[in-house]
Amino acid sequence: MTAARTVTVVGASLAGLHAARGLRTQGYDGRLVVVGEEHHRPYDRPPLSKEFLTGDGDPGEGLGPLALTDPEEEAELDAEWLLGVRAEALDTAAGEIRLTGGRALRTDGVVIATGATPRTLPLPPLDGVHTLRTLDDALRLRAELRAGAERAVVIGAGFIGAEVASSCATLGLDVTVVEAAPLPLVPHLGEEMARVCAGLHTRGGATLLCGTGVAGLRGAGRVTGVELADGRVLPADVVVVGVGVRPVTEWLEGSGLALDDGVRCDAGCVTALPNVVAVGDVARLDRPGSARTVRAEHWTSGMLQGDVAARNLLAGSTVERFDALPYFWSDQYGARIQYAGRRESGDTVRIVEGDPAEGGGFLAVYERNGIPTAALGVDRPRPFMRLRRELARAPQPAGR
Amino acid sequence: MIPVCRIEDLPEGESVRIEAGDATAPIAVFHTDGAFYAIDDTCSHQDASLSDGWLEGCYVECPLHAALFDLRSGEPTCLPARKPVRTHAVTVVDGMLYVHPATQIVPGQPVHAAPEEAVA
Ligand SMILES: Cc1cc2nc3c(=O)[nH]c(=O)nc-3n(C[C@H](O)[C@H](O)[C@H](O)COP(=O)(O)OP(=O)(O)OC[C@H]3O[C@@H](n4cnc5c(N)ncnc54)[C@H](O)[C@@H]3O)c2cc1C
Numbered sequence: 001m002t003a004a005r006t007v008t009v010v011g012a013s014l015a016g017l018h019a020a021r022g023l024r025t026q027g028y029d030g031r032l033v034v035v036g037e038e039h040h041r042p043y044d045r046p047p048l049s050k051e052f053l054t055g056d057g058d059p060g061e062g063l064g065p066l067a068l069t070d071p072e073e074e075a076e077l078d079a080e081w082l083l084g085v086r087a088e089a090l091d092t093a094a095g096e097i098r099l100t101g102g103r104a105l106r107t108d109g110v111v112i113a114t115g116a117t118p119r120t121l122p123l124p125p126l127d128g129v130h131t132l133r134t135l136d137d138a139l140r141l142r143a144e145l146r147a148g149a150e151r152a153v154v155i156g157a158g159f160i161g162a163e164v165a166s167s168c169a170t171l172g173l174d175v176t177v178v179e180a181a182p183l184p185l186v187p188h189l190g191e192e193m194a195r196v197c198a199g200l201h202t203r204g205g206a207t208l209l210c211g212t213g214v215a216g217l218r219g220a221g222r223v224t225g226v227e228l229a230d231g232r233v234l235p236a237d238v239v240v241v242g243v244g245v246r247p248v249t250e251w252l253e254g255s256g257l258a259l260d261d262g263v264r265c266d267a268g269c270v271t272a273l274p275n276v277v278a279v280g281d282v283a284r285l286d287r288p289g290s291a292r293t294v295r296a297e298h299w300t301s302g303m304l305q306g307d308v309a310a311r312n313l314l315a316g317s318t319v320e321r322f323d324a325l326p327y328f329w330s331d332q333y334g335a336r337i338q339y340a341g342r343r344e345s346g347d348t349v350r351i352v353e354g355d356p357a358e359g360g361g362f363l364a365v366y367e368r369n370g371i372p373t374a375a376l377g378v379d380r381p382r383p384f385m386r387l388r389r390e391l392a393r394a395p396q397p398a399g400r
Numbered sequence: 401m402i403p404v405c406r407i408e409d410l411p412e413g414e415s416v417r418i419e420a421g422d423a424t425a426p427i428a429v430f431h432t433d434g435a436f437y438a439i440d441d442t443c444s445h446q447d448a449s450l451s452d453g454w455l456e457g458c459y460v461e462c463p464l465h466a467a468l469f470d471l472r473s474g475e476p477t478c479l480p481a482r483k484p485v486r487t488h489a490v491t492v493v494d495g496m497l498y499v500h501p502a503t504q505i506v507p508g509q510p511v512h513a514a515p516e517e518a519v520a
């Protein structure tokens with residue numbers, strides 16, 4: 001695609017921005033358009049459930065420390081920013097993206113970076129009920145948590161739910177976390193380590209209720225409580241629903257691209273069309289050497305895929321694969337959790353440093369037939385990093 | 401000037417974090433490539449301690465999101481960090497390692513009054 005005159009990045013966030021950077025650093029000097037539904041320039045989401053919620057002072061008007069770019073870099077990128085504009089459809093045959101308001105954008109290359117959006121529950125639309133994905137979501141939640149709310153109920157004890165619960169506890173609210181599964185995070189961490197992480201809630205002063213679904217909400221106009229499937233009612237001034245996300249692909253229906261819980265691409269972020277690539281939370285990649293596909297919802301993948309996708313888009317074929325070791329971190333109740341690798345159910349886990357039972361930090365390694373597959377650290381940044389690097393270099397069991 | 405430790409207590413490849421007093425941010429001291437270096441301990445990207453980082457020659461990799469900093473200049477060489485960390489002078493007197501917290505302003509950083517404790 002060396003002759004491309006216009007490349008359009010759809011989604012002005014982490015992955016889209018890094019793809020745009022990748023295009024420029026690899027010498028693309030044609031027209032670069034970035035379309036973003038949010039009104040903001042790219043900003044960082046991880047702080048939204050953490051220090052942004054608990055931080056002192058007025059977050060102010062601008063993006064402040066959340067900004068992923070600065071004016072100097074934006075000038076270097078030399079992109080046209082269409083912000084507050086949604087891509088409604090992609091016509092691959094005509095090489096056109098249809099935007100809100102019916103406007104069509106001619107483009108030679110497309111980077112799909114539309115990320116993910118929170119899953120919802122069939123609950124009535126009451127005030128005081130939140131999801132958390134965008135800065136605007138976070139501003140609304142932040143304001144309510146400071147407007148005299150005393151009791152928060154968080155539905156879903158995944159990483160974001162746990163972080164929000166932790167932030168609510170830091171702000172002095174009485175917090176209950178409701179989780180439908182018998183134990184949260186088992187698919188991510190395995191049962192043993194999931195139990196340890198679940199213990200963080202109690203340690204941090206929140207109540208974790210597992211194995212019970214939510215039946216409904218109480219309140220007229222504004223939420224006053226959460227009804228559980230087992231009949232209990234939890235009084236609540238604020239409810240946060242954190243039951244996972246789904247990739248944003250509706251706008252690609254009818255484009256001919258393969259969609260299957262994400263945009264299907266090869267191991268180099270390239271779709272069936274060499275001039276259309278996908279990056280970040282929306283991209284479902286082939287995993288070389290196995291029949292499986294993977295869609296990551298982690299910040300580091302979103303950041304790193306942009307460069308690979310840009311290279312392949314400019315080359316017109318897949319000349320590089322994305323093969324970084326999956327990595328994520330989470331900050332909750334004063335603990336820093338870090339995970340890297342490709343754990344699968346059945347892998348054993350061994351504590352190599354510290355003692356989870358004592359409630360302090362520890363380092364655990366997952367193994368299959370004696371081969372390390374993943375690492376989990378709680379407040380052990382330095383040895384965790386050593387293990388993470390070893391994992392990245394070591395051969396992995398076949399098919400991961 | 402802040403005493404760090406005796407030089408034999410910071411072998412090659414190791415780092416130590418020192419609290420430089422209430423008025424100065426914590427400082428990370430490294431022994432690598434045959435020399436001692438001191439930089440601000442807190443990553444300029446988000447909240448991570450660079451003394452926990454991975455040393456590779458004159459560079460340290462942040463333990464949270466892997467930004468790489470040049471220990472000589474404090475400049476990041478890759479994303480996600482975009483701002484430098486401050487560097488601090490290091491001296492050895494009679495086998496004892498000292499850090500002299502920098503009071504000058506690094507471009508792009510907010511201006512703070514020089515803390516008096518730091519220039520003892
Ligand atoms: C609160 C929170 C905390 C997190 N904490 C961590 C953490 O601690 N560690 C970690 O590893 N990860 C964390 N993550 C995940 C991480 O932020 C995501 O993996 C990352 O944001 C993915 O980037 P992305 O660019 O793929 O998608 P997104 O950041 O979701 O961005 C997609 C963008 O595309 C826009 N868009 C969507 N549809 C359209 C359209 N049709 N037209 C135009 N624009 C469109 C959206 O408005 C959005 O701005 C967290 C996420 C959240 C929300």
Ligand code: FES
Binds near residue numbers: 443466467480
């Ligand atoms: S905190 Fe250091 S790179 Fe993010």
